Amino acid sequence: MKYNNLTIIGTSHIAKQSVVEITDAIYELKPDIIALELDHRRYHALLSKAKHRIRLSDIxxxxxxxxxxxLLGQYAQKTLGKYAGLEPGADMLT
Known part of the structure; x- marks a missing residue:
């Protein structure tokens, strides 16, 4: 979606096509600013090498x-990521 000088790119966190679209948009548009909708916790989870696991104490x-x-979400994300050949969140790290 494009509006004046603002371009919004919708992504799927486990789709190679999203990474390609983001990379192409950055290359073609050469933006001065890139913004992500990303909370503090997810930001640190994306940059951390240690993966967060759901524990019984989380109940x-x-x-x-x-x-x-x-648990279901974690399993689905991991399985779909393997199927797509992509780490979940790779679009945000592009």
Missing amino acids: RRIGIKGFIFA
């Missing part, structure tokens, strides 16, 4: 439903 903080959802 107290997020509840049993949140814990199960987090």
